[in-house]
Amino acid sequence: MYCTETSGQTQGNELDRVDALRRHLNLALRGKPDVVELALLCLLANGHLLLEDKPGLGKTTLAKALAAGLGGRFSRCQCTPDLLPGDITGFSLFNQKTHEFEFREGPVFSDILLADEINRATPRTQSALLEAMAERQVTVDSRQYVLSSRFFVIATQNPIDEHGTYPLPQAQLDRFAMKVSIGYPDPRDEVRMLLEATRPGISQTTDRIILSPDQLQRIQSMVMTIAVVESVGDYLVRLAREFRQHPSVLPGLSPRGLLTWQRIAQAQAWIRGRDFITPDDVQDVAEPVLNVRLGLEPMDARRVIQEVLDRVAVPEYQT
Numbered sequence: 277m278y279c280t281e282t283s284g285q286t287q288g289n290e291l292d293r294v295d296a297l298r299r300h301l302n303l304a305l306r307g308k309p310d311v312v313e314l315a316l317l318c319l320l321a322n323g324h325l326l327l328e329d330k331p332g333l334g335k336t337t338l339a340k341a342l343a344a345g346l347g348g349r350f351s352r353c354q355c356t357p358d359l360l361p362g363d364i365t366g367f368s369l370f371n372q373k374t375h376e377f378e379f380r381e382g383p384v385f386s387d388i389l390l391a392d393e394i395n396r397a398t399p400r401t402q403s404a405l406l407e408a409m410a411e412r413q414v415t416v417d418s419r420q421y422v423l424s425s426r427f428f429v430i431a432t433q434n435p436i437d438e439h440g441t442y443p444l445p446q447a448q449l450d451r452f453a454m455k456v457s458i459g460y461p462d463p464r465d466e467v468r469m470l471l472e473a474t475r476p477g478i479s480q481t482t483d484r485i486i487l488s489p490d491q492l493q494r495i496q497s498m499v500m501t502i503a504v505v506e507s508v509g510d511y512l513v514r515l516a517r518e519f520r521q522h523p524s525v526l527p528g529l530s531p532r533g534l535l536t537w538q539r540i541a542q543a544q545a546w547i548r549g550r551d552f553i554t555p556d557d558v559q560d561v562a563e564p565v566l567n568v569r570l571g572l573e574p575m576d577a578r579r580v581i582q583e584v585l586d587r588v589a590v591p592e593y594q595t
């Protein structure tokens with residue numbers, strides 16, 4: 277069981293709150309527990325999430341449910357080719373009465389930002405998100421503005437309609453902790469969805485904060501302290517070197533990407549009640565973390581990831 281300076285009872289309470297948030301998200305996004313789990317790992321690891329899938333599968337629903345459970349401010353930005361950087365970060369507006377410029381905050385001044393169809397925005401506008409995602413701050417007219425410490429981006433892109441899109445540069449992709457596809461729901465879950473749509477009184481939203489900002493930050497701090505023994509760290513590095521040398525992988529895996537991989541594995545260990553990560557944690561989260569970094573189509577990425585995981589020797593791990 278996870279042990280920190282806090283008591284075991286406190287740790288149990290934190291796990292209970294995360295479990296309550298998990299149940300809330302599973303009610304909102306029916307039949308996708310794996311997607312919900314990955315979204316939680318991304319949140320607890322203090323990362324950002326990229327959802328690549330067809331329209332209408334619940335990407336916005338997931339983002340709104342997460343914002344509601346955290347009691348945070350939710351903003352949505354519909355990315356289009358005519359979207360300007362100031363439409364995301366905010367801009368200075370001259371006040372005729374005071375004869376001074378006043379800053380009007382953009383949608384990044386929220387706790388959870390849904391950047392819908394992010395690859396429809398121009399590279400210039402995409403770059404406006406880069407500083408926000410990396411530093412949790414924005415610079416407008418040479419002045420820096422600090423964002424929420426729990427600023428969390430859920431971005432979407434549609435893989436089936438590439439007309440009028442601008443591919444995200446690798447530097448932008450590397451700011452996302454993982455890329456996930458939701459997929460179509462199970463037929464039984466779709467039937468349940470249809471039946472519930474005829475009952476207006478049934479709501480899947482919550483009007484209470486399940487995980488407060490202080491609790492979330494405390495958990496994120498705990499995740500950062502999850503132990504990584506040298507043999508597991510060496511295993512991660514050997515995996516990274518294999519991906520960098522693989523003939524099918526062009527961008528390779530950056531040190532930042534490797535740190536993100538470790539952080540997501542730490543989040544999984546914490547959520548499973550352990551204070552250390554194992555090679556299994558590293559392998560379990562490999563696909564969503566690497567999907568956004570290898571520059572490959574989903575099927576090719578899955579094949580290459582499995583190929584490398586099979587090739588690199590797994591260290592013996594003593595708990």
